[in-house]
Structure formats: C-alpha cells, structure tokens
Amino acid sequence: MPPANVRIRSAELSDLDDLVALEEHSFDSDRLSRAQFRRHLDSDSAKVLVASTGPHRFLGTAVVFFRKRSGVARLYSIATHHEARGLGVGSALLDAAEQLAQRRRCRALRLEVRTDNHGAVRLYERLGYRRIGHARDYYEDGADAWRYEKLLAMQGA
Template sequence: MTPMPATAAVRVRRAELSDLDDLVALEEQSFAGDRLSRAQYRRHLDSESAQVLVASANHRRFLGTAVVFFRKGSGAARLYSIATQAEARGKGVGSALIEAAEQAARRKRRSALRLEVRTDNDAAIRLYERLGYQRIGHYASYYEDGADAWRYEKALD
C-alpha cells in the first residue's frame, strides 16, 4: 500500500449501507471501548437524527468517518464520533470530516457543534482548538474505561 500524499484532496460524503463493514472495522481498530456496534451504525445510516459521514481521497474509498447527532429541540449538533485510518492521520482527513459535520449542522439549522474528547487525546485536542473549538466543560469518568473528557463547542455562523 502506497502512502497517502500530504496534499490529497479529501472528499466527504454521507455513508451508505455498502460502507457498513468499513465503518465497523475502523471503529474496532480505533477504539478499545465505547464503540458503536454494527446495529447502531445501521440505525444511524437511515436516521433523521444522525448523519454518518465518510472521507476518501485519491481513489482510497475509506479513510475516516464522523458521526453527528441532531437532538430534536436542541440548537446544537453533537459530533459523537470521529475516526481516521492510521495512514491518513495528519493529512487533513479529520479536518475535512469536522468541516463536513459543521456543514451538516448548519443545514439542520444548528447554531453550534459540540463534542467530547478524552483529556489524554492531545492530537485531537490540538485539532479541535486549531479549528476554533472552545473548551466549555469537563466530565469525570466519562468513558467506559474511566477516562475523563473535555467538552468543546464551536459556534456556527
């Protein structure tokens, strides 16, 4: 497998049923706990209250995914999950997914996008802060393994 060039144009689209195996495989590679199951992904693919996004570049069909939730009555959308293939990290895939999540939130007339991130996930925290997210809260023992989380938010114009 040839490495992905740093300048690859990343495309993001809504996930389809044919992406289900890739979504589940990336989830299992990326997270030791707090994973979305195949059944949960399947539900979210057809949901009005969720959007599953998939990133690709240079004919690589599947480089990453993001899951965004839209709770009825809430002015904010929630970036529930984001994951990228190991070889795609640092190449703009995460940024492209977050920007697509923000666009999806704007289309659903949400005024902000919120997310939680492990307090020890320095790379993700740097990415969110670089993209304009502000830390707004802390959750003790938020994750399945007892790790704490920071909550971030970005106002959407």
C-alpha cells in the first residue's frame, strides 16, 4: 500500500522537467527522451501517469500505450524513485494503469521487463501478471526481456 498522501494523476506539460529527471535517475539506458515525453503528453494513444506527494515530489511514473481497435494496452514504462521503492508506489501505478486500460475497454495489459530485474518480476507476478514470452536482446544493452500479461475484468461484466 502506498503512503497515505500519494496521489496518482495524469501528467501535465508542467511536469515535463520532473518526468525527464526521474527517467534519467531511474534508468541507465532505454530512457524516454524529453521529446518522447512531450509527444506522449499530447497523444490520444498514450497516457502518462504520475505518483506524487505534491506538485513536484515525484515518486513514480508510468506510461501506457493504446492502439486503435486493440483490446490490449501496453505498459511501456514504469519508474519508481529509489526512495519510494518498497512503499507500494509501483503497485499503485500498476493499479491505475489497469483501471485506465479497463476504462478504454482493454481486456489485457502487457509489458516487458528485464530478465535480471528480479524485484519487478516479483511485483508483476504478485499482482497477477503471467509470463507469456521471452525476447532476446530486447534492450539497448543487449539484455533479454520477459513478456507479461494480465487479463483485466471487463467493466460492467
């Protein structure tokens, strides 16, 4: 469970500096650029979520992609500030991403994760994601990825 004062919301253009700073802090490679974040903030096919405790106290972010006429959403990126790890921020972001996908009538949420990111793998599996595949040399540094999927309850079903 995240800290009581954590709020998940849609990112805004005014968050751009903080989004880029957290991305650079969180990843050594395969980072989203400032231009990519800017494009995603203006896109109908992407949603950028922010977990924060104040206007500029970012604890995490998640980027979710949607394709027209597809019942599958994709969690493209999720990042949690190192000080917030283990506090439920990642779980809260995943829950918000799942709810968003359900509202868009998606039946599943898929993602990729580095095979050596054991903490993230445990989190996804604990939250009901199942491994559906493997991708060799998926990341810029040549690391492999596991592919995961979670089936979502259809709203109104």
